[in-house]
Amino acid sequence: MTDNTPKPGKLRLDKWLWAARFFKTRSLAKAAIDGGKVHLGGQRVKVSKEINVGDTLQIRRGWDELVVEVCALSAQRRGASEAQQLYRETEASVKKRESEAVARKAAGEVGQRPVQRPTKKQRRQIHQFKNAGS
Numbered sequence: 323m324t325d326n327t328p329k330p331g332k333l334r335l336d337k338w339l340w341a342a343r344f345f346k347t348r349s350l351a352k353a354a355i356d357g358g359k360v361h362l363g364g365q366r367v368k369v370s371k372e373i374n375v376g377d378t379l380q381i382r383r384g385w386d387e388l389v390v391e392v393c394a395l396s397a398q399r400r401g402a403s404e405a406q407q408l409y410r411e412t413e414a415s416v417k418k419r420e421s422e423a424v425a426r427k428a429a430g431e432v433g434q435r436p437v438q439r440p441t442k443k444q445r446r447q448i449h450q451f452k453n454a455g456s
Contacts, residue, residue, distance in 0.1 A: 332372040333395045335362070341396045343405040344381055344388075359383070379409075385426065389415035 336351040339360065345351040352369045354360055359382040362371060373379075373392055381388045390409040399405070440448060 332374060333397055334369070335360070335367060335371045335373050336369045337397055338373055338392070338395060338408070339381075341399045341405065342408045343399070343402055344383070354381075354383075385422065386419050387415070388419070 336348050336355060339345050339351040339354075340348045345354060351360075355367065355369045358366055360367065361380040362373065363378055364380070373395070375392055375395060377392045379388075379390050379392065381390065389412045391412065392408070393410050394408045396404075396408055
């Protein structure tokens, strides 16, 4: 019989990211780590890397990059208010995220999705336009 309880002071990175509510499932956390979206101390890591209190993580989610310091370890996923107690985002990270959000908002409609899907005629025109260059 194996004991699944983590050793005191150590926990798998994917499990902590899931418990801290950065990702909805452990498999999404694993995919993000494997995709290079999570760095520990500036280095790419593996899913099974054990983290400790005081470690610094850089987490890229969508447009945002968070730099957080691990304050506590938990292997259980709890409410959002309890999950926020597990980490502390650095001041520089908060300022950078906010300034980038303002810049994206100021850019306006660049990159926004259309209100509706293109009609069949519009789709033909798009394909014709794309293939005109080749």
